[in-house]
Amino acid sequence: MKAVILDMYGVILKDPGEGFYTYVNRTFPNLSSRDIYQHWDKADVGEISSLEVLKRLGFKGDLEKIEKEYLDTVDIDESFYEFATNIKKNYKLALISNDSSEWSRYFRDKYKVNDYFDAITISGDLKIKKPDERIFKYTLEKLGCLASDCTYIDDRRYNLAAAESLGMETILFNSRNVQYEGKTVVNFKELENMLAKL
Known part of the structure; x- marks a missing residue:
């Protein structure tokens, strides 16, 4: 990976x-x-x-x-920062978000997350949204990685299915408590532990 x-x-x-x-x-x-x-x-x-x-x-x-x-009613999961710092020691980190350009920029600036990512793909900028496979391919190109080099994490099962169809490893971040047959985590600590085993 x-x-x-x-x-x-x-x-x-x-x-x-x-x-x-x-x-x-x-x-x-x-x-x-x-x-x-x-x-x-x-x-x-x-x-x-x-x-x-x-x-x-x-x-x-x-x-x-x-x-x-x-x-301002939307909060960040503060444990993201420690997770991202640790993950960056060994892997590239990227973001793919379905969002308006304005909202995404606001959140990324407010919570100072831009510098953690090697590639940032926002549907409002690209005019393509998940689960369209082109948004994943675009991000892979920016990262200089193959799909098989990457693990994709999302809280929506249909987005995971799209990433999986391209050959990515996938993990459900189960913040909405849904049924899922594949790999699942509920917080960043669990995610970090799971990634260490892949």
Whole structure:
């Protein structure tokens, strides 16, 4: 193994994916998950900005302030830093995240994680999102690695399946407590121990 590739939400960031839905629903209780994510999905592939998402959902006023209020509800898993420091001693470390360019930049700057990664791939920048295999291939190219050189960690099973189909080793970071047949961890310490055995 030459490289470890991490997902962001539900792995590095604690927000498991329902946080934005809950936040929007406090103001607009009649909006369904589908109503909300049809706009968010467009931001995820760079078709619209994150502020445009809020506008389309019906938010009025200072949209930047409203956006920041939501973003500041999302915390990092502090144990990421120790994990990343240890892993970097032996492996390259990369990030693949389905996110708007703006939100990803905000979180990466706020939590000062950019310098830990040898390659960073954000769906909003690339305009392709997981589980599209092209986003994985693009990252492999940036790392200068083969799929078989890499272990990919995500909290979504369909993203793991896509990485696996390319020949990557995969591990579920089970922050949402789902059933999974493959390798599973629930925190960074477990992940570090598992990687040491691969």
